[in-house]
Amino acid sequence: MLRFVRAAIAASVIFVPAAVFAAGAIAIDDEEGQHHEDVGYGVATGADTREEAAADALRRCRSEGNRDCRVVVRFDACGAYAVSDRHYGTGWGNTLRAAQNRALEQCGSSCRIVVSECE
Numbered sequence: 001m002l003r004f005v006r007a008a009i010a011a012s013v014i015f016v017p018a019a020v021f022a023a024g025a026i027a028i029d030d031e032e033g034q035h036h037e038d039v040g041y042g043v044a045t046g047a048d049t050r051e052e053a054a055a056d057a058l059r060r061c062r063s064e065g066n067r068d069c070r071v072v073v074r075f076d077a078c079g080a081y082a083v084s085d086r087h088y089g090t091g092w093g094n095t096l097r098a099a100q101n102r103a104l105e106q107c108g109s110s111c112r113i114v115v116s117e118c119e
Helices: 002-015 048-065 098-108
Strands: 024-028 040-047 070-075 078-083 087-092 112-118
Touching: 024 048, 024 078, 024 112, 040 048, 040 112, 048 070, 070 078, 070 087, 078 098, 087 098, 098 112
Parallel strands: none
Antiparallel strands: 024 040, 024 070, 078 087, 078 112
């Protein structure tokens, strides 16, 4: 019986979908005083690691013509970026709403979500 349980556990580990282990990132190009609709960004999802997601988000941000891109959040489930005229906030969580709420809370009043994404 123990041998059967071990085999079943090993099989379930092998067949776990790859998306369960995926990572994402958001890269931003903005500056103080910039309108939230003018913020440049790149989003990457489905990467094997957070580092790969960050590199892909930077590449995507730059491919849109943005020159001063920086990674602001790396996530395993959901991530968000909020901005006002003078402040910004980042968030992550198990749901899109949780990531957005965290970003807005960190940013403060008069902030808007610029970009948010989930795996």
